[in-house]
Amino acid sequence: MDAARPIIPSGFESGSPGEGAPRATPVMEQYIEIKAANPDCLLFYRMGDFYELFFEDAEVAARALGIVLTKRGKHLGRDIPMCGVPIHRADEYLNRLIALGHRVAVCEQIEDPAEAKKRGGKSVVRRDVIRVVTPGTLTEDTLLDARRNNYLLAIARARASIAEDSRFALAWIDISTGEFRIAERDRAGLAAEIARLEPGEIIVSDALYGDGALAPYLRSLPAVRPLPRDVFDAATAERRLAGYFGLATTESFGALSRLELTAAAACISYVERTQLGARPPLSPPVREAQGATLAIDQATRSNLELARALSGERRGSLLAAIDRTVTAAGSRLLAQRLAAPLTDPGAIERRQDAIEFFVADAAARAELRARLAAAPDLARALARLVLGRGGPRDLAAMRDGILAAAGIAGELEKGGELALELAQATHALRRLDPALASELGAALAEELPHLKRDGGFVRTGFDAALDEARALRDESRRVIAALQSRYADMTSVRALKIRHNNVLGYFVDVTAQHGERLMAPPLNATFIHRQTLAGQVRFTTTELGELEAKIASAADRALAIELETFETLAAAVTAAASAIKEAAEALAVLDVAAALAQLAIERHYVRPQIDASLDFIIEGGRHPVVEQALTGDASAFVANDCDLSPPASAANGRIYLVTGPNMAGKSTYLRQNALIAIMAQMGSFVPARRAKIGAIDRLFSRVGAADDIARGRSTFMVEMVETAAILNQASERALVILDEIGRGTATFDGLSIAW
Structure with a gap:
């Protein structure tokens, strides 16, 4: 089944049962109404301690999750x-x-079931629906890879039909980091x-998705x-984007084209729809200019x-070989820098x-x-708190951060x-208000539950009420224990x-053999029968009922005060969101700088x-991944030189x-020479005795090929098409590596390729 296809229970599109069919129960009528408003989603419908799914949703989920499919009641x-x-495994x-x-x-x-009862017995x-969970809008640590960004990408196109000169605007958001x-x-x-x-998820217009080319x-x-x-309405894009950030115009974002505004506003609209109006703490959009980063196509990244290694795993990749970061945010930033090396020598030198x-x-x-190793992931904890999904441990992360x-x-x-x-990062760290940490520290207990609804996270002495x-x-619970002892003596x-x-x-609660005694005089005057099970008999008493009301009232009041305290603290964090985001980014920058220094040493x-310049001089270069793989091996990596500088400066x-x-x-x-160039332009030190590189703007590789039978193209044809594409796109600053192009061809074919 297509995961993107609307999942609507067959037979209830009209929302009314057929003639003569019994009406759905009130609960099922409520489910049908909510499901009809969310037809393209699987509906996790809360029933006590479970999320339940019905109709076709249940069939899809049962297959996908490998859980038991059963049935409940009838419809039509x-x-x-x-x-x-179960909720705890949701x-x-x-x-x-x-x-x-x-x-x-x-x-x-x-609402609480008790509130529903006040409206009537059958209420x-x-x-x-409090949120719509999609691949590109995740915030929970349990759903995310701490070392990777999770982007929602919107694509808008300038033309109604595809052509060589078509332009595309891309806008991408990570709502977990802003x-x-x-x-x-x-x-x-x-x-x-x-x-x-x-990206974790890509959104496009219906027209673009249906474009034949x-x-x-x-x-x-x-x-x-x-x-x-x-x-993707271009006419309202600027207003929607400015409105999200509380601005009159988008001029402060720079000179964004109409197409870029359209893509950015589409991202914002989708976030608002899936978060049901809640607004993650996004940074103002930053425009990435064409040519600001080294262009690397998909095949080259893979080659x-x-x-990732060719196996699809992180292990064996360049990223795994150079990652010495100690924070999740630092690991994400390192991956970003590796994916988009710079082309501006000045910016590279600052790194x-x-x-x-x-x-x-x-x-x-x-x-x-x-110190960094002990620091929390501020950005993701902040996003959860702002979106109303945070818990006490996220508040503690703010304090500790x-x-x-x-x-x-x-x-x-x-x-x-x-x-x-480093100076800029230090300045960002100093923007944080230490009073907020003091407030959080005074309020939070030493041991914190994962969920705020569990209570017990506010420190004793913080709030007298x-x-x-x-x-x-707690006193009532001690009375319960004493009452149990007294009832045991009485019976x-x-x-x-x-x-x-x-x-x-x-x-x-007593065993079945003792149940008869409590139901017989004189004990039956005290113990009121409530329930009989296979091996147990259950009773209540007037005294127990009164005590339960006191306990429930005190427990509810205590939890209500804690939840109110939580909201107050979360609001204080939200008010400082801008400074916290900048500090989180600064910590990541510091982590990457120190990690790459550790790697260099x-x-x-x-x-x-x-x-x-156009120089490309590497003396004593080594392959960063292979060299590490050989560590401890008897055979050390043999260093090599490479000089691709123009003839005026190299023979x-x-x-x-x-x-x-x-x-x-x-x-x-x-x-190895391509990897050294990438490492150099991401701002890293490199595995060589000496390296001088004129910043390259494009990197291409043609390393091995397979035939494309479906399109009638042989291996040789695939290689020729891809090589021609490289030659057509390569500039004087491009670096191209070609490995065994046209292997297996005749001598004259090889000469023609070389020419």
């Missing part, structure tokens, strides 16, 4: 399929459904950007969702194994200066990394003059217990010289033709 004369998942099941491309509408009980507890960026690209650039971003490509991508044209600082000061590097930031800023300021990137309610609640039933459940409340990397010219026997290292040599 047919059994209603049903399955359910994230696990959500993760599996989202991974399969489904959208899930989470429908919660929005149904009010429920409503990142928001915009770019405009041509058709080739579109595919390259999607390969770089690896582009549709095959879009439908080959995971989690692409076509949306109505009004989401060079930048973020190098930050690394140089920590290379030169081992003590500062070690102290910073130790602010304290860590203050300590880190103080340590860096002891070190004298800082590199510009809370302490009073807790004392009454001579030592196994008598006072228990509690959500249906009966507090009750006296460990692996004996050097600082490359990056300028605007070897601008083309290297590498020959040699199988297993001689030709492919490794080709890849």
Whole structure:
């Protein structure tokens, strides 16, 4: 089944039962009404301690999750399929459904069952959808990879039909961190950007999704969702985007084109629709200019194994080889920099200066990394709190993060003059208000529950009214224990217990053999029979009922005070969201700088010289991944030189033709020089004795090929088409590596290719 297809229970589209068929129960009528409003989602419908799914939703979920499909009641004369998942495991099941491309509408009980009873015996507890969970709008740690961004990408096109000069605007958001960026690209650039971003979800207009020329490509991508044209309405785009940020115009965002505004507004609209009006703390959109980053197409990213090895795993990739970060945010930033190396020598040098600082000061590097390792993921905790999904531990993350930031800023300021990137990061850390950390520290208990509804997260002594309610609640529980002992003596039933459940409340529980004694005079005057089970008999008493009311009242009051305290603290965090976001970004920058310095020290990397020349000189270069794989092996990696500088400054010219026997290292040599260029332009030190590189603007590779039988193209034809595309797009600043192009052809074919 297509995960994007609307899932509507067959037979209830009209919302009315057939003639002669019994009406649906009030609960099922409520379900049908809510489901009809969310036809393209699986509906997680809260029923007590479970989320339940019905009709076709249940069939789809049962197959996807491998859970039991059962039935409950009838509708239009047919059994209603049903399955359910326990609330405490909901994230696990959500993760599996989202991974399969489904959208899930989470429908919660929005009132207490006691409130529903006040409206009448047959009243149904009010429920409503509180959020729509989609692959590109996740915020929970349990649903996200801490080391990767999870982008929602919107694509808008300038023309109604595809053509060589068609322009595309891309806007991407990570609502879990607040990142928001915009770019405009041509058709080739579109595919390259999607390969770089690896978005969790892509939204396009119905018209674009149905375009004959582009549709095959879009439908080959995971989690692409076509949306109505009004989401991509250019006429209202600027107003929608400005309105989200509370501005009159978008002028402060820079000179954005109409197309870019359309894509950005589509992103915003989708976020608002899925979050039901809740607004994640997004940064103002930043425009990525064409040519600001090194252009790397999808095939080259795959061939060079930048973020993933050919196996699809992180292990064995360049990212895994160079990652020495100690925070989740730092790991995400490192991956971003590796995916989009810079082309501006000045910007690259500023990153190098930050690394140089920590290379030169081992003590500062070690102290910073130790402090960072204890710092929480501020950005994602902030997003959850702002969206109303946070818990007590997210508040604790704010407290700990602010304290860590203050300590880190103080340590860096002891070190004298800082590199510009480090000075800017320190300034951002100093923007955090220490009073907020003090307020959080005073309010939060030492041991915190995961969920705020569990209570117990406010420190004793913080709120006098809370302490009073807790004392009454706890004293009542001690009275329960004493009452149990007294009832056991009264009945001579030592196994008598006072228990509690959500249906009966507090009750006296005895075995079946003792049940008759309590139902006979004189004990039946005290013990009122409530329930008989296979091996147990349950009773209540007037005294127990009165005590239960006191306990419930005190417990409810205590929890209400705690929840009110939580909302007050969350509001204080939300008010400081801008400063917290900047501090989170600063901590990531510091982590990456210190991590790359640690890598440089460990692996004996050097600082490359990056300028605007056309030089490409690498002396004693080594493959960063292969070299690490050989660590501890008897055979050390053999370093190699490479000089692709223009003839005026090098005798070897601008083309290297590498020959040699199988297993001689030709492919490794080709890849290592490309990887060194990428590392240099992301701002890292490089595995070489010396490196001088004129900033390259495009990187292409043609490494192996397979035939394309479906399109009638042989392996040789595929290679020729791809090589021609490289030659047509390559500029004088491009770096191209070609490995065994046209292998297996005749001599004359090879000569023609070389020519």
